[in-house]
Amino acid sequence: MSGRLVVIGLGPGNASQVTPEASQAVASATFFYGYKPYLDRLDLKPGQTAVASDNREEISRAGAALEKAASGAHVAVVSGGDPGVFAMAAAVCEAIEAGPVEWRSIELEVVPGVTAMLAVAARIGAPLGHDFCAISLSDNLKPWDLIERRLKAAAEAGFVIALYNPISKARPWQLGKAFELLRGVLPATTPVVFGRAAGRPDEKIAIAKLGQADPAQADMATCVMIGSPETRIIERDGQGPLVYTPRFSAVGQR
Amino acid sequence: MSGRLVVIGLGPGNASQVTPEASQAVASATFFYGYKPYLDRLDLKPGQTAVASDNREEISRAGAALEKAASGAHVAVVSGGDPGVFAMAAAVCEAIEAGPVEWRSIELEVVPGVTAMLAVAARIGAPLGHDFCAISLSDNLKPWDLIERRLKAAAEAGFVIALYNPISKARPWQLGKAFELLRGVLPATTPVVFGRAAGRPDEKIAIAKLGQADPAQADMATCVMIGSPETRIIERDGQGPLVYTPRFSAVGQR
Known part of the structure; x- marks a missing residue:
């Protein structure tokens, strides 16, 4: 049966x-x-x-x-x-x-x-408006050097990067290491979104620049997004800023 | 006001x-x-x-x-x-x-x-079960050589690739060109999913191998997914096959 x-x-x-x-x-x-x-x-x-x-x-x-x-x-x-x-x-x-x-x-x-990245993106504007990728930062199921290779390849090719499983008690250093690696590829001004518990009562959405992004802003319930070189921040009076990636891309990537 | x-x-x-x-x-x-x-x-x-x-x-x-x-x-x-x-x-x-x-x-x-790739993935198993990317194949808003660079980077780094806007009357050759390029990077046996109108009455989900994938299977309403080298097909008696990408990855990528 x-x-x-x-x-x-x-x-x-x-x-x-x-x-x-x-x-x-x-x-x-x-x-x-x-x-x-x-x-x-x-x-x-x-x-x-x-x-x-x-x-x-x-x-x-x-x-x-x-x-x-x-x-x-x-x-x-x-x-x-x-x-x-x-x-x-x-x-x-x-x-x-x-x-x-x-x-x-x-x-x-x-x-x-x-999925989390869509919910977080919706709360902040449209960071995934252009080509993007999703990477699990957990090295429980794949070797860390493979994660590093993917981060580098994605950033160099101009993908916005959504990180799932960015940090946990058992994996405390990986997100910091990822930021460090990405700082070698992307401008320090690249927007980073920390999207925690989007749509839930304990939601917390924060924006940083890659140069100053602090891994301590993330926890297990956070989806972290790192923009491409074309991702932009729109400041608004009396409302939170918007983060978005334009649909078009005229510039060549490295 | x-x-x-x-x-x-x-x-x-x-x-x-x-x-x-x-x-x-x-x-x-x-x-x-x-x-x-x-x-x-x-x-x-x-x-x-x-x-x-x-x-x-x-x-x-x-x-x-x-x-x-x-x-x-x-x-x-x-x-x-x-x-x-x-x-x-x-x-x-x-x-x-x-x-x-x-x-x-x-x-x-x-x-x-x-979004379409999630609906298509659900109908066929779990092709997006590991790191993946989403690329719009439309070269209305970005140069074609940038799309080629991203396809190559994503395939080489082991991402599953979901293609949005794969084909239209005004863009008839791009998907064929993308398959051609990916055949230079990925095994000919790599599973390809053509997911048309997932969840709608005119839904059509088809599986091919990259070596034989025919762009004519796609139209404007199709999301095309190209597996990574680790994406697998499970044959089932009396039911359609499942396509999935394991959560783990032990092998190194090129």
């Missing part, structure tokens, strides 16, 4: 940014697997069961959810933001590929959501 | 992927500016007015919307997907920066949405 697994993106954390499709998917499932803070966002009804696991246990969580689905249950795996961006959709695919063949007949659905 | 301008992301085109925040923003505004196919998605009430403009007229559309808002009106500019990704939020910021100083006191809000 083969059940159903839906991987749901709950958006940045504000109920008004959860799509109706995601809400419907939550309403239909019976068992919920996820990192506890995401499960805590759900308003589960009697008969719905949440199974919490820790932040770093993505692959075992995916396996447990698939096993439950394979038994015939209707299972949901929940992610903040979009499940396809540094989140559970890839972990579920990894588990399916490595797992028993019957997991391949589980009906799998992924429900997209508003 | 200074009004209000809200730039709204309507998502990929499926009503169930429009956030409640976006629906609320539509319900509150009086004048709507946008490309006609996006305005056609709105269910406007008496007293709400739509002002359609052509696809390529983003900056004049932004100016008209700002002028209306400056007169005290509650104005909405609508985009498909997310307004911050190759869409109207940057055009509005450009117009504010270049426009009369009073436009800077207009209350500006950007409402994020599910």
Whole structure:
């Protein structure tokens, strides 16, 4: 008997940014697997069961959810933001590929959501208005020198850079090192956006210049964006500044 | 008298992927500016007015919307997907920066949405599960050689590449040229996803290998994704294959 697994993106954390499709998917499932803070966002009804696991246990969580689905249950795996961006959709695919063949007949659905960089960008203007990239700064799953190579390649080619997982207790120095490396490639005046908990009550959005950007402004809930050489700041009287990257690019990059 | 301008992301085109925040923003505004196919998605009430403009007229559309808002009106500019990704939020910021100083006191809000690459990724697995970039293939706003440089840099550094605006009547050869260039950097077996109109009735999602990828599979409504050397395809009996990029990366890139 083969059940159903839906991987749901709950958006940045504000109920008004959860799509109706995601809400419907939550309403239909019976068992919920996820990192506890995401499960805590759900308003589960009697008969719905949440199974919490820790932040770093993505692959075992995916396996447990698939096993439950394979038994015939209707299972949901929940992610903040979009499940396809540094989140559970890839972990579920990894588990399916490595797992028993019957997991391949589980009906799998992924429900997209508003990922953090889009929510942060919306709060500050349009920093992602031109070509951009998203890099996870966590070196738990890839070597640090590869991250450095990607940062350098992206900055040199004129991409705006959105950094996910910029800092944590276990990874305290990586963001500072990334800023240091980028200072060697980009002008010191390049705008940097620290977007924390966009759309949530504890939201904090701050702007800095790359030359002075302080890693201590970021925490685990922050998406950090580093502009391209064309990213601009518009000062406004009586309102916060806007940060945006023009759609056009006439200049050559290094 | 200074009004209000809200730039709204309507998502990929499926009503169930429009956030409640976006629906609320539509319900509150009086004048709507946008490309006609996006305005056609709105269910406007008496007293709400739509002002359609052509696809390529983003900056004049932004100016008209700002002028209306400056007169005290509650104005909405609508985009498909997310307004911050190759869409109207940057055009509005450009117009504010270049426009009369009073436009800077207009209350500006950007409402994020599910952008095309996230919707396409969700339909096929998790192709964006690792570091990725988004590139507009339109050379209307930047020189083609810059696009080539970015494609090459991104592929060499191991980013998955999502291409927006891959092809149009006025830009018929660019996608073929991009595939040709990428074939010089990436294995011929690299998965390519053609994601057309994800979530809409005319959705069509196709997978190819880079060696055989045919630009004719794309149209204006398609988001094309080119995997990294680590992107994988999982074949499944009785269900479509999954395309995903593992979260981890142990190998060095060129």
